Amino acid sequence: MAEPFYRANVLVCGGTGCTRSESLEVMAGMTKEIARRGLTNEVRIVQTGCRGFWRDGTGYDDLPGGTFYCQVQPEMSRQSSKRHWSRGESSGA
Ligand code: FES
Secondary structure, eight states, rough: OOOOOSSEEEEESSSHHHTTTTTTHHHHHHHHHHHHHTTTTTTEEEEOOOOSOGOSSOOOOETTTEEEESOOOOOHHHHIIIIIITTTTTTTT
8 A cells, every 4th residue: 555645744853852852742742733633644743863953952844845943842733733734835835
């Protein structure tokens, strides 16, 4: 079976430094908000390893736009979902 096509892939760091900065809570919040908006088949959350930005807090990329965010807090998950993915485009489009 072919992999579904996601119009946005959100890469969230799951490395040790970022999990200390609540990256798992950020991912959970984004996943919940994406589901609430009915975007589960369009937007995918991908947990990555350390990407070298741990001093800046939890970071994530929104692809294909390519925008990188850092110092993301769990309470920002809903705001990000509303701003970027519910308009039918990723943040950089
Ligand atoms: S632990 Fe997240 S960038 Fe390194």
